[in-house]
Amino acid sequence: MTPEFSAALWNHNPDALLAITPDGTVLHWNPAAETVFGYDAQEVQGRSIFDLIVPAGLEEEERTALADAECDGLAVFESVRRRKDGTLVHVNISTRAVRLHGDKLDFFLTTKKDVTHLKVLRDAKLVEARFRDLLESTPDAIVMVNVTGRIIMVNSQAEALFGHPRGELIGRPVEYLLPSRFHHAHLRHRAAFLEQPRTRTMGAGLELYGLRRNGFEFPVEISLSPLKTEEGTMVMSAIRDITDRKKADKKFRDLLESAPDAMVIVNREGTVVLVNQQATRLFGWAREEMLGQSVDLLVPERFRGQHAGHRGGFFAQPRARSMGAGLELHGLRKDGSEFPVEISLSPMDTEEGLFVSSAIRDVTERKRFEQTLRDKNLELENAALVKDRFFAGMSHELRTPLNAVIGFTGTLLMELPGALNAEQTRQLGLVQSSADHLLSLINDLLDLAKIDANRKELVWEPVDCRALLEEMVATLQPQATRKSLTLCLQMPDGPQLVHTDRRALRQILINLTGNAIKFTHSGTVALQLQCIATGARSQLRFSVIDTGPGIAVQDQQRLFQAFSRLNAVDRGAYEGAGLGLHLSRKLAHALGGSLDFQSVAGQGSTFSLLLPLRHDVDADSDATTPDNNLPGH
């Protein structure tokens, strides 16, 4: 045999051919061994086959075989060995002890014939016979592989799912059904699974995809179970297409993302399981930094103790509600700063158990706005109080000196200190009427100030107009009699009720009637009451009709202005230069009514007060002081 032929036998042997020392160190490694195990000859030089190709747990088998070969000269058996990539191959192993000089063992010569495909056919036959019927009846797609990762059986559901007829699949590495980017990782996972085979879900927390024959990928969920047989451990994978669930998930995530508020979803243990973009912005943590963490991460430390208890309470009675009603809640940012929040909680029932979904809103701006509003209101309230005190003070201060003026004018006119002559009496009379006028001006001014400040207190109650008008006529009768005027009252029979403020109504009517008596030289002053129905609302019309000189056209525009002095008609020193009509009209508005007049110079005047029969409570604020609600007032 030529050395050339010897080399050819070595190099072209179809089976892996190894020469190893008695303790398993590789001496020679032929090209077929390179193919079968994936290591080239150089990298195995001087290394032990136990490190290279004997899978974990099979060391004893290898040692026994070597011992048998040493003892009997030859050992033959079938087993699996490991490739460089971690996957297993089925091999027929023949090992011979080589003794070149006498009894001393020099090395072992061992061939390893790759029978993986033969084994697949055997395994396929076995599982077909034993499990086919059973697996056809399960709803999931089932793919079974043997220890070398070759597909040995698929059910019809798997054929339909992947689009491959079973003939195309049997004997293929199972990676054939995965997108290529997962192949490498899958080889590793497969080896790891076989080292510790137990029933579990594949790739928990990872996104898994299957590859259809047409090249399309689809999301899957896979559960793995080892199946022990006399031909070794098989792995059964049940594969479920979760495209629909993924779609639903995506919809849910989109929904979560489109929520205006930050959303944080937490499980019973308080672990964050889902957050949206808004939550990452609000709290300053990246999504990955929040997921899997305790929700305490987002809660200021001083609240954490109570928070766990409250969470337990929520899970005990899950229902949508706002968190900590009436409490000031705060969130904690990554940078340690706090901000006020408002939180709504809803229970969320999922396949993975009950979660709580919390919508979190930063209310910093609102709180600031509310505070500003409170401050502003307080300021206004204070200003109003100051004004009130000013009115009260002014009233008091003006009345005190007037008390002496009016009082001592009175004692003089009563002639208590002694008799007066006619001129003294006349002049003191002027002092007295001027002082009385001054007093009425003060009273009117205070009323006006109150109306303008929206502080006029009105008491809404049913007022009997008949009683009110009859009492007024009695009060004013002496003045009318002094001027020889007829003062008369015209109204329908029976009591006439109106819902209004008695004081204000009386004040208006006294003013109008008093004016009429003052300016009418002869004839009649008539007080008239009519009930008029216009549309849905009934109104009362109080008219004061006189036979006085009337009001000139040029004065009519200014009649209701404060301190308007009328030129056309001589009214004497101070008479008429007052606030009475101005105030009366404001009071009429405050009562929800109106005050107007008609007059023809030389023929008399008619002043009419229109009041709603009922005060509309809903429109209270509007009706009370319409003047103050005008823009810019």
Place this chain on the structure above:
Amino acid sequence: MGARILIIEDDPASRELVKYLLESAGHDTLLANEGATGVQMAIDETPDLLICDLQMPVMNGYQVVQTLREYPLWRKVPVIAVTAFSMPGDRDKALAAGFDEHISKPIAPRHFVAQIEAFLPAALRSQRERP
């Protein structure tokens, strides 16, 4: 025969006016220009009626009437507020504090004495007809 009437009033002109009107009607007057002295005089002199201003420095009219009403002798003596507080609500406030009547300034000189005498027993009212 007239009554003895104590006037507590810090405004001299007003005090003078009330004193003059009452004395003209035949009553005796006692004068105090602030609350604390007034209370002391009220207890020492036991007048038939008290006229009291409301706004006064140190001790105001409300405090005066409340203090006096604590004394058994003063439970039934008429105490009348004569005051420039004449805003709505001032009268109710005075009556609630223990005053028997509230007369607002400026007073009406022709009617003032009659308003006061309404709180006196008939025997102490003035006999003179007012002009």
